[in-house]
Amino acid sequence: MLNIRFLTTGSLKEGYWRDALSEYSKRLGGLCRFSCTEFKEVRLSDNPSQAEIDAALESEGEKILAEFSPRAYKIALCVEGKQLSSEELAAKLEQVSAVSSDVIFVIGSSYGLSPRVKQACDLRLSVSKLTFPHQLMRVLLAEAVYRALNIVKGTKYHK
Amino acid sequence: MLNIRFLTTGSLKEGYWRDALSEYSKRLGGLCRFSCTEFKEVRLSDNPSQAEIDAALESEGEKILAEFSPRAYKIALCVEGKQLSSEELAAKLEQVSAVSSDVIFVIGSSYGLSPRVKQACDLRLSVSKLTFPHQLMRVLLAEAVYRALNIVKGTKYHK
Numbered sequence: 589m590l591n592i593r594f595l596t597t598g599s600l601k602e603g604y605w606r607d608a609l610s611e612y613s614k615r616l617g618g619l620c621r622f623s624c625t626e627f628k629e630v631r632l633s634d635n636p637s638q639a640e641i642d643a644a645l646e647s648e649g650e651k652i653l654a655e656f657s658p659r660a661y662k663i664a665l666c667v668e669g670k671q672l673s674s675e676e677l678a679a680k681l682e683q684v685s686a687v688s689s690d691v692i693f694v695i696g697s698s699y700g701l702s703p704r705v706k707q708a709c710d711l712r713l714s715v716s717k718l719t720f721p722h723q724l725m726r727v728l729l730a731e732a733v734y735r736a737l738n739i740v741k742g743t744k745y746h747k
Numbered sequence: 748m749l750n751i752r753f754l755t756t757g758s759l760k761e762g763y764w765r766d767a768l769s770e771y772s773k774r775l776g777g778l779c780r781f782s783c784t785e786f787k788e789v790r791l792s793d794n795p796s797q798a799e800i801d802a803a804l805e806s807e808g809e810k811i812l813a814e815f816s817p818r819a820y821k822i823a824l825c826v827e828g829k830q831l832s833s834e835e836l837a838a839k840l841e842q843v844s845a846v847s848s849d850v851i852f853v854i855g856s857s858y859g860l861s862p863r864v865k866q867a868c869d870l871r872l873s874v875s876k877l878t879f880p881h882q883l884m885r886v887l888l889a890e891a892v893y894r895a896l897n898i899v900k901g902t903k904y905h906k
Contacts, residue, residue: 604762607763671876672876716874718874
């Protein structure tokens with residue numbers, strides 16, 4: 589059974605995102621060992637400069653990097669990443685599970701992820717060309733992983 | 748102000764999707780005249796044949812086509828469609844608003860949309876290569892349209 593871990597920055601403020609994620613956590617529990625760790629977002633000023641944003645991403649990134657174990661397969665969510673279909677994501681997870689039992693997905697704050705975090709990951713994954721709030725992205729990713737694990741298992745869910 | 752209408756098939760069963768959509772409906776109300784019409788999904792057998800699926804899509808499609816007005820700009824959500832960034836979707840809506848005040852987005856049931864509906868639309872839009880449940884797709888689209896209208900208006904939301 590894969591250990592699947594989400595490393596996320598910023599909290600789920602809206603009740604409906606929390607409820608949706610909690611439902612997916614429950615469902616994922618039947619297919620993998622799932623956990624979601626939430627790091628605090630660095631507070632920025634109203635009109636942050638690029639330097640302020642970069643410093644925040646660096647500081648948020650350090651906490652993420654401290655959780656990276658060398659043998660885990662690490663996937664960074666970013667808009668410039670590669671898009672996979674649900675079947676391709678399933679194939680990727682199956683392929684990874686042959687060499688490692690740990691998969692980490694990293695979702696950044698509203699300004700994304702630091703270059704160091706992206707470089708330390710094995711894959712950069714993009715969900716959409718559209719921008720989505722990071723709260724919703726967490727729910728989207730949970731759904732995508734749940735579907736992919738169902739494809740691996742051959743259940744009916746993905747139809 | 749644009750009239751933006753979602754034509755959807757199947758109901759939102761989960762409370763968290765209903766709550767999320769209701770929040771976005773409220774937010775969209777400040778930027779456009781928003782409505783969401785829900786058509787009944789045709790009930791299929793447990794292991795439907797392709798013919799059964801095609802017949803269901805045809806029947807669902809007829810109700811959708813009956814709502815199409817010639818002057819509305821019609822957008823079909825489908826995985827083989829074109830992906831747009833949030834900025835590109837904003838530009839498209841701005842461009843459409845110069846010639847029509849009505850925009851219709853069509854989301855199919857879990858088996859998608861009939862070929863006739865897709866052909867009758869002005870644009871086929873894809874959100875992701877990943878498959879998402881149609882319930883979640885409705886929320887995703889509401890978020891995407893809300894963000895796009897904020898970009899058109901020049902507010903801070905999309906940052």
